[in-house]
Amino acid sequence: MTADLNIVGKSVARNDGTGFVTGRTQYTADLAFPGMLHLKVVRSPVHHARILGVDLSAAREVKGFVRALTHEDVPHNVYTILGLIGVEPEEEFVLAVDRVRYMGEPIVAILAETEAAANEAVAAVRLDLEELPAVFDMEEALAEGAPVVTHWGNNTFIYEGDTKRKVRLGDVEQGFAEADHVIEHTYRTSPIEHAPTETTGCIAVPEANGRYTVYTNTQAIYFSLDNTAIILQVPNNQLRFIGGTVGGGFGGKVDVIVEPLATLGAMLTGRPVRYVYTRTEEMQVSSTRSAEIITIKDGIMADGRIHARKVTALVDCGAYSRQTPYAITKLAANAAGPYRIPNVWIDAYCVYTNRTPTSAMRGFGVTWVTFAHEIQMDRIAELVGLDPWTVRFLNAHRNGDTKPHRKIVADATLIETMQAAAELVGHELPAEQRAMTSAPRDAEGGR
Amino acid sequence: MAKVRGTGMAAVNYPTGMNLGGDPSQALIHATTSGSFNVVLAATDLGQGLRTVMAQIAAETLGVPYEQIVIQTADTDTGPHDMGTFASRATHRVGNAVKVAAIEARDAVLQLASEELEASVSDLELDGEGNVRVVGSPDKSLAIADLASRAQFQYGRTIAGRGVWMKPKSEVDPETGAMDPDSTQAYACTVAEVEVDTETGIVTVLSIRSAYEVGRQVNPKLVQGQIVGGAWMAVSHALYETTEPYYPSRDHRPKDFGDYLMPGPADMPAVESVVLEVPSANGPYGVKGVGEMTANSPIPALVNAIHDAIGVRIDTLPVTPEAILRALDAKQAEAAADAPAPAEEASA
Secondary structure, eight states, X not given: OOTTOSSTTSOOOOTTHHHHHTTOOOOGGGOOOTTOEEEEEXXXXXXXXXXXXXXXXXHHTSTTEEEEEOGGGOTTOEXXXXXXXXXXXXXXXXXXXXXXXXXXXXXXXXXXXXXXXXXXXXXXXXXXXXXXXXXXXXXXXXXXXXXXXXXXXXXXXXXXXXSSEEEEESOHHHHHHHOSXXXXXXXXXXXXEOOOSSOSEEEEEEOTTSOEEEEEOOSOHHHHHHHHHHHHTOOGGGEEEEOOBOSOOTTGGGSOOHHHHHHHHHHHHSSOEEEEOOHHHHHXXXXXXXXXXXXXXXEEOTTSOEXXXXXXXXXXXXXXXXXXXXXXXXXXXXXXXXXXXXXXXXXXXXXXXXXXXXXXOTTTTTHHHHHHHHHHHHHHHHHHTOOHHHHHHHHBOOTTOBOTTSOBOOSOOHHHHHHHHHHHHTOOOOHHHHHOOSSOGGGGXXX | OOEEEEEEEEEEEEEOSOOTTOEEEEEEEEEOTTSOEEEEEOOOBOSSOHHHXXXXXHHHHXXXXXXXXXXXXXXXXXXXXXXXXXXXXXXXXXXXXXXXXHHHHHHHHHHHHHHHHTXXXXXXXXXXXXXXXXXXXXXXXXEHHHHHHHIIIIIOOOOEEEEEEEEOOOXXXXXXXXXXXXXXXXXXXEEEEEEEETTTOOEEEEEEEEEEEOBSOSOHHHHHXXXXXXXXXXXXXXXXXXXXXXXXXXXXXXXXXXXXXXXXXXXXXXXXXXXXXXXXXXXXXXXXXXXXXXXXXXXXXXXXXXXXXXXXXXXXXSOOHHHHHHHHHHXXXXXXXXXXXXXXXXXX
């Protein structure tokens, strides 16, 4: 099919491959600069607490200690990453002020001559904390009387005044009444780590012209620069971000966590500052994929068609929501899967708990709901006595169909993709399934 | 106790790009005096091969060999704005921006060539090897390298292009959820086979076979890379990974790869696939996107295969050996409870 093209469609050797396989590709952590300081963070040892006091006196005595950064040093200390595209409110603290909401939350940053000195000074900081009741379970977090994680009084993100992201199509209750069977099942998933080979990190370097160059492994270089400029209240053109080569991102490096503190450190000391996560920080402090509890209630016709679907999704964003509210909108847009369902009701909640914040991860909002709807499809097949292929061909959406969020299906190829998979594995499809296409139903006189 | 086998399938769709806030990327291209082209971007290469596919798209559009393209990316002092590499958007968005920029640069080449060759632009074509020629007159041709040099030293003109591609912002209707959240959709269907050891709960993945429809493939080997990597991640998500094994308890959090379990090479079967190409309406050369979704269809396919093998549905991820043994115990207990109790009941 690529006869009309010269290079698009050809497996040319990648232009950066030699660097990877010979170990010569330069990553952020490979860089070093004269006079470079090391930044390490004092983190909350508990899940939820009031901060009564922070005593830096012993840390200051550590040989190699240069200075500490506290919330008072951060010009705009409360932010939300998606503020750049208008998401409100600002909610996360660059450095904690009077409260910590998850184990590992940054309280103080230490700048020191060596990594060892920075670690020693971090260990010497004395925290006076009054522990508060913490909530880890989403259903408990939504219940009356639960510890409140957010600063607005309940434990959900607010979408345009509502506690949930909603999708509504048709009349789902009437759909259940018309259905021959109604089934309801709940699917649960765990938080998981992005586990990139290269941990999150950056080095901020003061330049002679008064600007700051930040070498970073961010996945989104302007996103990181723009958020850093807001947090530090400096003109964007005072910052130069250099990156582009990343040893594994999977969504975790869309967060903007290391650049603001490293750049602030460079500004306040006039020296290059390196802030690179240890493996343990990557595993325990960096965002995870959200855990989810997804309940799918389906009204099924005797022939296997899905007539109505109600989805209630709880998504655990941890103590700060980062990119998760956006992922939930994607979840809501994809909860019907690649199937035509005429009556749909989706309620998706972003739930705050006292755990590590969650954020973007490969499959952003879609991976877990895909897991749920595809296990559900097998259950539907079993219920009406169809094989798993047939129930999917029967319900497959086609060009011109309407999705629950009212977008008209285009570029659809579910049917063709399943036909190709059947051929690959030697599964014999009946003639009518072999003859199906994703062409609009009208073209063939409807279903 | 035995080793039992099962087969499962799953089918998925996956959206390209985002909607909230608008989703743009830019590209700038300029010719050097030797006829190569520098493509300047601010997009990040996560290892998926962005630099390679952008060079391919630029070379295709400019009609020069792939080796004539230099990609410079992610220095904010030079690179024009880009939203970032996520949402399976980079090949689609950045690729479109590169194509738009390359068309503008190509038009500058053709304009100069039309003056030099005394032929109208519409009578010119690119040979894909760095030459402009007059259609039907193979001897009337000029090397783009010569044109680029003359543009600079003789004419004082630029051969350059600017490109931007944006998915406009789509507000979500708060009551109905009506929205336009993506640019196109790619599809996947996976069939997985497993063997479950009912004594240990250990699942051996015997095969993962998938069909993908990803629009135009820019570089089929890089697409394969995504497919194989996605299958690994899927096996890991389905059977191994969790930061909190007894979620919502926060105990047993991992410190390193020693206690964050993921599959190794010996745990993976060969990953087989076929790729269909149905060009999208709005991607560069019909691209859709393949990145994220490769991890999605194998997860439910594996869990459905486990059900096929042991006859128990497990609705919580990951499906660890412990989860399987507990599910089998529960099934056994249920069967025992359902069975008519023998002696006591008879004597009662």
